[in-house]
Amino acid sequence: MSVNGIHWSRDKVLFALADIVMVALAWGIAFWLRFNFELPAEYRTMALDTMPWAVGCMVVGLAVARVQRQAWRYVGLADLRQLAWGVLLGVLATVACVMVLRYPGFARSVFPIFGLLVLAMLAGARATWRSIAEQRHARGGAGGQSSLIIAGTLEEADQALRTLKGSQAWQVVGIVSPRDQDVSQSLQNVSVLGTINQLGDIAEAHGVHSVLLASVPGSALRREVLLRWSGSQLNLLTMPTADHWLNSPATDLRQVDLEDLLGRTPVALDAGDLAEWLSGQTVMITGAGGSIGSELCRQVARFGVSRLVCVDVSEAAIYTLEQELRIAHPEMLGNYYTANVREHERMLAIAQKHHPVVIFHAAAYKHVPLMEESNEVEALRTNVLGTLNVARVAGECGAQRFVLVSTDKAVNPTSIMGASKRLAERVVQAMADRYPITEYVAVRFGNVLGSSGSVVPLFTSQIARGGPVTVTHPDIVRYFMTIPEAAQLVVQAGRLGQSGQIYVLDMGEPVKIVELARLLIRLSGRTETEVPIVFTGLRPGEKLFEEWLANDETTSATDHPQLRVVHQTAVVLSFNELERLHAWVEELGPAPAPNVLRSGLHGYVQEYRVRGA
Incomplete structure (x- = not known):
């Protein structure tokens, strides 16, 4: 039976009757206590005559406070506060009612005694019932x-x-x-x-x-x-x-697990706002087969996009992603392309076919030592020209937003990879001026736990072989985040961002890499005696610690508590400078002299600390 939106089950009716009985008893006991356990006959009659009014007023007070909705078995402090409020209302109503009835010689001290008794009896009954229920529950589950x-x-x-x-x-x-x-x-x-x-x-x-x-x-x-x-x-x-x-x-x-080492609370998404933004839209993601790109695909698919356009240069990676998403989101339209972000015409053809509302650009080379020696020009062609191509395509096809996945290594870079990502940020900011119809933003974050090329898979394989685990320096520290956090940050910044802005995450406290190695060894069930840690020295382009802001940068808060926007004094590249940048990278050829490449890169990224300079 339902009355006023409340389902009155058999138990609820019995509990309500128990409350009424206790209220009636409290009224009688209040008179008894008031007269020191010797209640005169005229007051006994007065107590009985006024009892229906007192009970009725108290029931009304408890009903106004919605005490009848409480589940006795789960009563807590908030419920007791609600009960006290209902009792106070009931006592005030009783006072008003008795005063209107004008009983001569009525002992007014009965009212506070009545209120205290009702509160004690009703609260005690609820606490006792909860205690009995918990003990019964504990006995029932004690065996297992x-x-x-x-x-x-x-x-x-x-x-x-x-x-x-x-x-x-x-x-x-x-x-x-x-x-x-x-x-x-x-x-x-x-x-x-x-x-x-x-x-x-x-x-x-x-x-x-x-x-x-x-x-x-x-x-x-x-x-x-x-x-x-x-x-x-x-x-x-x-x-x-x-x-x-x-x-x-x-x-x-x-x-x-390793995530519990993170020096901060996990990133929290505004899921409702993101679903409203992405639901029913077409979204394009480059580098979709990588660690961050594939997680971006999963996160975006969660918010109900109608079509997801996935682009990656790796056939194997894009095939694996396709199989996963077709099973997880059969209602979503998916298009899976093997394409290289270096090829502007190919990227433009894909974008013009599907007209994405948002483009997330995650395609990049990110391995610092590998890009530092023998592959410098590859880093520039993919990280810089690839970004230039996809950012230009976003403007040419009329996308509403373009989001670049950047890195903390772009701050005061000491490596080719870091400098190339900083230059990619500058390219995106320049595109914001070139194509005002599209919102261009970039997002920086730190190392990603478990991503391909990160220390965790390396350490895990070294431990599996029996060691040693190689750490470059005993004091080296890094900021870490999980793969889902990284993807969520990119999506959230894409929603909040204003054109030309760079966003960073509040990454909490840095983690010592040697601590990470020790934890992985112990989680494997071994000791450092069985699997030793060896320090090998810093690699080319590697820092002891990463920075979040360059010397000329500051930050301010955003609507998201864990995202901050970066403010810079650097001059935005003009369109002519972008054309010269493109020509310079193309003119470097297949095997440029390292000093020529580094010197030219320093011209575009003044804060780049050239090795050996």
Whole structure:
């Protein structure tokens, strides 16, 4: 039965009747307490005469506060505040009603006693019912529950305990905290057994093999536990992400992985706004078969594009992508091209056939040492001329937006790859002036965990062979993000961006590469004794640390909390300079002298620090 939008089940009716009975009892007890347990006959009659009015007024107050919607089994602090508000309204209504009835000699002190009794009885009933339900639930699942220790501060552990409450899979036996003062305290009837340093001994003493890291991703505590206990007998777990909740219960804990080393919270998308922007549109992505490009395709497909035009020079990569997307998004029209971004006419023909609204340009050479020696001219032809071609095509076919995937290595570059990407940024900014109908933006981000050519696949293969794991320098650090984060950032910046702007992500704290190597070794179940780490020295064009802003750049906030827009003082290239740039790269020939190429590149990218200069 439904009344006023509320479904009145049998249990809900019984709970409502219980509330009414308790309110009536509270009214009688209030008189009894007021007269010190010796209620005169005339006041006994007065209590009985006014009881229907008091109960009715209290029911109205509770109804106005929507207390009847509460589920007793899951009552919490917010529900108790709602209950207190309803009781206050009920008491005020009762006062008004009794005053109107004009009972002579009515003891007004009955009213506050009545309110306190109603609040105590109704709250107590709900708390008792929840406690009974939880104990019954715990007994039902006790046979299959696994013991768990929570690692984190009291605030973090409190949130984890709330999430795990009622779980049939996990039984929390204790908490370990980074703070000494928390030891011996209790939280939701769970004791703080010791500090993080004692985690191993505490787990062994209680026969526990699973530890839940309650701290936020990238926190110092989480990184300490990961680096110290990965590869041990302890099973390190973390709470699922918001995306994971969509497909499984919140109590379905997941294994920790490399993403938990990130020194910041994961990127959050404005999914509704992006779906509104991309739904039903035609989108073109270059470099679609690569790590970032293929993830861009997945993310864009999620938002309901009508047609996705995928371009990559690799036949194998574009074939694999086609097979995946046809299965995952059978309703989406897909066009898959093997084409080279260096060929302007080919790119223009593809764009004019489909008229994309948005073009994401991810095609690029990105391997620093490989582009630094023997392949310098290839970096310029693909990263610079390829960008020039696709950006020009975006303007020629009337695309609304063009988004360049750039890199932090473009900032104060010391490598050919970094300088070529900085020049690509300048090309995009110049195109913004040339084709005002199209919005041109660029997005910089750091190293991508697990992408092809990154350190993670390299370290993994070295560990599989038994080592050694090669790290160039003990102090080298990098900013990292996941492949989905990188793609999401590009899409979000494409939506927010204004023409000619460059965007950067708040990347949090950098990660030491040697820490990453140690974690991978431990996650593989081995030790550094079994798989040693060897330092080989910095490679050509490699920096100890990456920068996010050049010396003449500043940033300001955007509507997205993790995206910032870069402000520059550099002069935008003119169209004539773009023509000269194109001619210069073509004139370099198939095997230019390295010093000639580097000198010419420095002329276009003044901040490029030429090796050996």
